[in-house]
Amino acid sequence: MSLPSKPPAGPPFTSNSPVPAVNGKETPVNILIVDDEARNLDVLESILYAPGYKLVRATSANAALLALVEGDFAVLVLDINMPVTNGIELANLIKQRKRTQHIPILFLTAYYQDEKYVLEGYGVGAVDYLTKPVNPEVLRSKVAVFVGLHRMNLALASANSALEREVAQRLRAEDSLRRANHELEARVLQRTNELTAALASLQGSEAQLRLVADHASVFLAHLDRDHKFRFVNKTYAARYGLTPEEIVGCDPSRIMGPAGYDACRPYLAHALAGERVEFEIEMPGDRIGPHWLQIIYDPERSATGEVSGIVAVITDVTVRKRAGREMLRARDEAMAAARAKDDFLAALSHELRTPLSPVLLVASAAAADPSLSADVRADFATIAKNAQLEARLIDDLLDLTRVTRGKMTLDLKTVDVHTVLEDAIANVRAEVEEKNLTLVLEWAAAHHVAEADSARLQQVFWNVLKNAVKFTPAQGRIRVETRSLTESNEMTVTVTDSGIGMTSGELERVFQAFSQGDHAGGAGSHRFGGLGLGLAISQMLMQLHGGSVHAFSPGQNRGSTFVIRIPLSAVPLPGQPAASTESAPPLRAVARDRAPILLIEDHGATRSVLTSLLQQRQYQVVATDTVTEALRLAGLQRFEFVVSDLGLPDGNGYDLMKALRQRHGLKGIALSGYGMEQDIARSRDAGFVGHLTKPVTFRTLEKVIEGVYAEGAAENQKV
Secondary structure (H helix, E strand, O other), X not given: OOOOOOOOOOOOEEEOOOOOOEOOOEOOEEEXXXXXXXXXXXXXXXXXXXOOEEEEEEOOHHHHHHHHHHOOEEEEXXXXXXXXXXXXXXXXXXXXXXXXXXXXXXXXXOOOOOHHHHHHHHHOOOOEEEEOOOOHHXXXXXXXXXXXXXXXXXXXXXXXXXXXXXHHHHHHHXXXXXXXXXXXXXXXXXXXXXXXXXXXXXXXHHHHHHHHHHOOOOEEEEEEOOOOEEEEOHHHHHHOOOOXXXXXXXXXXHHHOHHHHHHHHHHHHHHHOOOOEEEEEEEOOOOOOOEEEEEEEEEEEOOOOOEEEEEEEEEEOHHHHXXXXXXXXXXXXXXXXXXXXXXXXXXXXXXXXXXXXHHHHHHHHHHOOOOOOHHHHHXXXXXXXXXXXXXXXXXXXXXXXXXXXXXXXOOOEEEEHHHHHHHHHHHHHHHHHHOOOEEEEEEOOOOOEEEEOHHHHHHHHHHHHHHHHHHOOOOOEEEEEEEEEOOOOEEEEEEEEOOOOOOHHHHHHOOOOOOOOHHHOHHHOOOOOOOOOHHHHXXXXXXXXXXEEEEEOOOOOOOEEEEEEEEOOOOOOOOOOOOOOOOOOOHHHHHOOOOOEEEEOOOHHHHHHHHHHHHHOOOOEEEEOOHHHHHXXXXXXXXXXXXXOOEEOOEEHHHHHHHHHHHHOOOEEEEEOOOOHHHHHHHHHHOEEEEEEOOOOHHHHHHHHHHHHHHHHHHHHHO
16 A cells, blocks of 8 residues: 655654553553654554554654653654654664664665665664555564564563562572572573563563462462463462462363352453453362452453453462451450440449439438428438439449540530639538638639530549548648640649648559559558549540649648649630629429429339429429320320430330420420430430439429529510
């Protein structure tokens, strides 16, 4: 065929549209075609186009040299007759460069009779000389040969790179082998350069590749389109107690067993269809027993792009699979144990709190009853105090579990630390006065606003203050002061006492759970009491706040100092609304004119005490102990709101509250021994506007009830 006349000039160096990568993974092979006639380049492209080829065009010697700098080419098809720099001169420049001297050059010319060009062409290193018009089949055949050589060289280079890495590892293992490995590396590199010139050298490199493959830890195999083994490495053969020669030519079913072969056949079919397949499979293993394999099937393609076989890379992952199963089983067992522990703690909390509830309700109400004598009120106050202490111990045990297991959540808000500290001091002031202690307060912190959970922060302050009061003898002294740390945007709360102090050993374990000081040993083991949880919980809570708490003491009987560091907030404290000068009317007086309270409590003593105390304060109460009866009563009459336990014999308070809210628009207060964070969140979602954890003082319950009444009154005024 003759090449057409030259079309309008195009760019000097262009590439045809990208050739799809073979199997989506293999990089196309670059072929450089050089002709100053763009139309001739179009013809060459139409002849040579094939999957796996990337044809790069150049319309001048300079464009060809630029392409050779930027890419790696399997073969160069070069027109001799070009302006400025002809093909012979360009070939001479290419062969002078080490990077490109190995590229095969096919000359094209219309001057077949000109022996000068023929001799010069072969003289500069051309591998062939074709005349125009070019025979397409001859050109494609010659290009295919050199492309095949180029691909083989790339495969050899990859194999040699792997071999170099293995050699480098062995060099580090033994100094005595380093010199031998360097020589081997040099021979391999020399061998690789020699193999670029001829196909005959391929056998030597294949031997090197087999050496690497046979010593690889993975199983390597090569199958033809009929699923016959062409090659296996020694590792693969040894797995079945055979040699590679005994396996080559066999069907997979004879080696891995019919069941194993049947399991892999669908994946083999996909690979022969041109897909790269990667999967894990549990093989029944007729020969070696059940095992897990990770298998990669990569299709092998011919120069024309057809799938001629499959390369298999197989890894035994049985140990990893078994370890994974064991890990999952251990995780499931741990999660089940954790759930059982959570359920146990919730049930334990409920069972411990519930019997304390009527005790604290009666005692707290009686302690505040002015109709009783002072001595009787004092006795009831002692009962209430000890019931609250028992509840505090329960809370400490649950808090410790929540924090250590990462289930403690903080309700962070902008708070005034001084206000929280004052509330904590108010909680211990009665004990301070009882022991006749001197309490010195110094608020020196200029900035005292923090993002904190006020209840948990108050718990930290209370624990530290309680500790100071407990270990300071009568007529002792406690100093509480605050300071600003402007350089770190923090404040400190320091509590110093004149108590029994601590030794260096006690300081090391003061924040450990259940730890007791040296005073707890011997005859004085019950002198101070306590479980040793308060300070441990305080340290954990401060860490959750991003702060810290540290203890210091100069020694026994020389007092102790606790320093609490609190990160400050960049957000100012929201302004508080001005207090009304008018006193609000007594809410209990309003309550007398309201609908009754629906009380649901299955603990008989608690239900009886609550009903009696509420009625004594002029509240109307209708009490029951089941979900069924509560729903029936709510359908018969109107109630102001609901006070309900959560654990009930025929259901739970969450579902009851949802039903009462949907059917009758009622609000409710949860009163329960379940006090975990998830219990409180669940009660809020169910529609309870308050959640009180048993045991609770009657005054605390009454405050929440009054708040519900006040909220209802405000809503009525809006209407």
